[in-house]
Amino acid sequence: MSTVGNPANIFWHENPVGKAEREKLLNQQGCVVWITGLSGSGKSTLACSLGRELQSKGKLSYVLDGDNLRHGLNKNLGFSPESRTENIRRTGEVANLFADAGLICIASLISPYRKDRDACRALLPDKKFIEVFMNMPLQLCEDRDPKGLYKLAREGKIKGFTGIDDPYEPPLNCEIEIQLKDGVVPTPHEMAGQVVSYMENEGFLEA
Ligand SMILES: Nc1ncnc2c1ncn2[C@@H]1O[C@H](COP(=O)(O)OS(=O)(=O)O)[C@@H](OP(=O)(O)O)[C@H]1O
Numbered sequence: 001m002s003t004v005g006n007p008a009n010i011f012w013h014e015n016p017v018g019k020a021e022r023e024k025l026l027n028q029q030g031c032v033v034w035i036t037g038l039s040g041s042g043k044s045t046l047a048c049s050l051g052r053e054l055q056s057k058g059k060l061s062y063v064l065d066g067d068n069l070r071h072g073l074n075k076n077l078g079f080s081p082e083s084r085t086e087n088i089r090r091t092g093e094v095a096n097l098f099a100d101a102g103l104i105c106i107a108s109l110i111s112p113y114r115k116d117r118d119a120c121r122a123l124l125p126d127k128k129f130i131e132v133f134m135n136m137p138l139q140l141c142e143d144r145d146p147k148g149l150y151k152l153a154r155e156g157k158i159k160g161f162t163g164i165d166d167p168y169e170p171p172l173n174c175e176i177e178i179q180l181k182d183g184v185v186p187t188p189h190e191m192a193g194q195v196v197s198y199m200e201n202e203g204f205l206e207a
């Protein structure tokens, strides 16, 4: 009989060193910064800039980038709704482990479906999931098109491309929204600064 998804006969083993002790060692609070948005909206740019900013403040972070995860952990997944859901589920579980280790885990994935992001949020204790919405216009992302994928999608050579013929569901209650200011894109440093300010105000950067 298959035991997949059945926790029968599986027991949780407590570790004597707890999360609070690890956080004290690192002088920070383990959490997940989840960056969601269209392809080309600047998720990876923000993730890298934020990682650098935190590093310069002596804070330990680790970036889980959707593109990179699809080279390893998620290499067997495509872009059907089911595959995307599994992609986000696995990443959410890994991010939760990093947060439990005391790290600031920065996950940057399109993560287009609200229910999948909410499921990741539900894995973490209250307030430890910081959802960042890259609220950039589709036109801007399409004009950038750094990988030429929008062009291929418009030509019908890629099917089910997010924002073109696959949906993106914007967050309803995200913690942080990155958007144009007077029609101008904030610099990577400004975007990271917005997240760092939130984390400082909420006490994440001390134990
Ligand atoms: N059909 C389709 N739709 C959207 N994106 C596509 C697709 N096919 C390939 N790509 C490239 O894959 C990157 C997105 O991977 P993610 O793991 O973040 O996607 S998802 O969260 O599972 O939707 C995404 O990277 P980013 O541009 O960095 O977002 C694309 O380069």
Ligand SMILES: Nc1ncnc2c1ncn2[C@@H]1O[C@H](COP(=O)(O)OP(=O)(O)O)[C@@H](O)[C@H]1O
Pocket (backbone or CB within 6 Å): 037, 038, 039, 040, 041, 042, 043, 044, 045, 046, 144, 146, 185, 186, 187, 188, 191
């Ligand atoms: N704040 C920004 N200012 C200027 N260029 C940006 C900014 N954010 C992203 N870009 C550029 O836009 C393109 C897409 O950004 P990227 O971070 O790869 O997006 P995503 O990870 O969401 O696909 C890249 O060429 C990047 O250099």
